[in-house]
Amino acid sequence: MKIAIFTDGPNLEAKVAYRVGAAKWLLLIDADSGAFEAVPDPTGASGQGAGVQALALAINRGAQVILAGHFNAAIAQQFEAKGREILTGLKGSAKDALQQYQKGPEKMNTDEAQLGPALLDMAVLVQAVRSAASQFAALLPVLTGVVLLIGLFNVFISNELLMSIFSGSAGLDTFWGACFGSIFAGNPINSYVIGGELLKHGVSLMAVTAFLMTWVTVGLVQLPAETTALGKRFALLRNGSSFVLSMPIALLTVMILDLVERWIS
Secondary structure, three states: OEEEEEEOOOOOOOEEOOOHHHOOEEEEEEOOOOOEEEEEOOOOOOOOOHHHHHHHHHHHOOOOEEEOOOOOHHHHHHHHOOOOEEEOOOOOEHHHHHHHHHHOHHHHHHHHHHHHHHHHHHHHHHHHHHHHHHHHHHHHHHHHHHHHHHHHHHHHOOHHHHHHHOOOOHHHHHHHHHHHHHHOOOOHHHHHHHHHHHHHOOOOHHHHHHHHHHHHHOOOOOHHHHHHHHOHHHHHHHHHHHHHHHHHHHHHHHHHHHHHHHHHO
């Protein structure tokens, strides 16, 4: 029988990973001989679905039993329905987890109850702090870019230039807004910054809404890559329909906001 343990290191002394999706190693242990294989980076590119990907890798490598720190219960049940045994809530080293499993499920439950809630809460707190710090570090370059973007916009984009493009015609301005949103590319947060500056310079809300819609849904810059990945017909149809629908959606958005403002006042 082969047992899989998700850990932070390549040996039995390594700690069991708190989350399967964040595990750096997958240990595959032969319960009969005691031999084990260490597989690095079982989640591939860590992100959405990383835990499921890691679990699927363990099963594809022949694991009948999977030991982990934490895993989504609903997803675990789906794999258990296919005849795999998945046990979570394990702590300490991989060696400790293996010994706990060998004691049997009843003994494991007793040992977990003796740990008490304080230790569990502390582990959750540490993991939450690490996750928050990691997310902040990833977001910091974006925030810096937003600040720089505001400065560049105010320096290089004048009211005269904007008024020469956005003449005040609802239909034409909305069309131009959709065009510029389709051409430019970047983080969605940047589109909100540009949209806010456009509003300050007197561009209509309808044009700005169309700009935001196409910025997020249409990507002419990424069109070659999307065509290669999803097919030319699908890519053109998706981008074309997103461009066309952005204008009536912008109109509906402004109408709804107008009705809300009237209702509130």
